[in-house]
Amino acid sequence: MLKTRLTELVGIKYPIIQAGMGPFPVTSLCIAAANAGCLGLCSTFGTTSRKSNPVVFEDFCKQAHAELDDDDVTIFKKMFTRIYNETNEGTVFGANVMVSAEVKENAMNVMKAIKEVRQDPAVAERFKVLVTTAGDPVPWAGFVKEQGMIWMHVFPGVRTAARCKKAGVQVLIASGHEGGFHTAWQPVHSMTLLPDIVEKFSDENTLVCGTGGYCDAKSLAAALAMGADGVQMGTRFLATEESDFCDLWKKLVLDCGDGGTLIARGFVGPARWLRTPAAQQHAYNTAKDAPGSYVGVPDDFSKIPMDLLVAERHGVAATYNGDAERAMAGAGECAQRITDLPPCADMVQKIAAETEEIICGLKSKYVV
Numbered sequence: 001m002l003k004t005r006l007t008e009l010v011g012i013k014y015p016i017i018q019a020g021m022g023p024f025p026v027t028s029l030c031i032a033a034a035n036a037g038c039l040g041l042c043s044t045f046g047t048t049s050r051k052s053n054p055v056v057f058e059d060f061c062k063q064a065h066a067e068l069d070d071d072d073v074t075i076f077k078k079m080f081t082r083i084y085n086e087t088n089e090g091t092v093f094g095a096n097v098m099v100s101a102e103v104k105e106n107a108m109n110v111m112k113a114i115k116e117v118r119q120d121p122a123v124a125e126r127f128k129v130l131v132t133t134a135g136d137p138v139p140w141a142g143f144v145k146e147q148g149m150i151w152m153h154v155f156p157g158v159r160t161a162a163r164c165k166k167a168g169v170q171v172l173i174a175s176g177h178e179g180g181f182h183t184a185w186q187p188v189h190s191m192t193l194l195p196d197i198v199e200k201f202s203d204e205n206t207l208v209c210g211t212g213g214y215c216d217a218k219s220l221a222a223a224l225a226m227g228a229d230g231v232q233m234g235t236r237f238l239a240t241e242e243s244d245f246c247d248l249w250k251k252l253v254l255d256c257g258d259g260g261t262l263i264a265r266g267f268v269g270p271a272r273w274l275r276t277p278a279a280q281q282h283a284y285n286t287a288k289d290a291p292g293s294y295v296g297v298p299d300d301f302s303k304i305p306m307d308l309l310v311a312e313r314h315g316v317a318a319t320y321n322g323d324a325e326r327a328m329a330g331a332g333e334c335a336q337r338i339t340d341l342p343p344c345a346d347m348v349q350k351i352a353a354e355t356e357e358i359i360c361g362l363k364s365k366y367v368v
């Protein structure tokens, strides 16, 4: 059995976190991942943005068992309640909340909903993890401490890891540049970032997990060998039977060939897309109009043509509409290693069993 500090702290069977993937709903996926023994996370960022992508908003409400005219806090509460109702006793779930300045209002609504549903002690016992991301964790320390939740924060570099330490974040999730969809301006990959963060920040009070590129036993075993306490997987969970992502999105992951992803401007910064014709064109436009995405310098929003940013919405809407020619779909580099759409429980059990085999086999294979 795989036992790490993450499984002990959170009370889960496997050292695997299923990533939140906003603005897209992963509500059914979160339920399946939690029931499979992982930490299941739901998406919140951008999910209630009615105008920017109505088709995504409708899908989010449907998965949350909410009405289209519910206010945001009510939608989030209904989603958390559905997850609680459909996950088994003894399982654990949490919310992924983007906290950068531009989306502060959304984050405040999510926190309000979390506070309200967790007033029921039975819910609080299983809805016990908050994963903040894409911003400074320090201003949120008061809320998390008041809630008594296990706090994790996702970040792409050493500077934010230091802010996590200052804030009292318990689990640092180091996000490598291989990862799906929105990535950091400074491209540091998991093989460099994870051991760096482990060496600088892992101690008796602080756990470290990796995310970005982890999708199977080999990559999980490698993360553990680098000193991590677990991993977060996004693209691997996106391509599962229970995942809420639409059929074309999953097909594009399965069709992803060698080098089948690219970076191009997303609304909130550089983003990793599957290499569809529309994404490729978008990458050329990015190189022309927002080159900071490639040289690690944040663009000045006011100077980028609005068309470039709106392309993301159109591409995503095309994916939801099944239009492969115009589709744009976010996913990580590891998409090129993913060839099936298994049920979550089968996938997780296979990864765990093979990871144990790898770890146990290393000594006889390499130590003479």
Ligand SMILES: Cc1cc2nc3c(=O)[nH]c(=O)nc-3n(C[C@H](O)[C@H](O)[C@H](O)COP(=O)(O)O)c2cc1C
Pocket (backbone or CB within 6 Å): 019, 020, 021, 022, 023, 024, 043, 044, 045, 096, 098, 133, 134, 154, 175, 178, 179, 180, 181, 182, 211, 212, 213, 214, 232, 233, 234, 235, 236, 238, 330, 331, 332, 333, 334
């Ligand atoms: C389609 C998609 C949407 C995502 N949206 C979010 C998000 O809203 N918030 C966040 O913190 N990370 C988001 N991510 C990143 C994941 O949480 C995770 O860190 C990443 O997928 C890990 O890399 P992997 O895809 O190689 O597993 C998203 C990833 C994908 C593929």
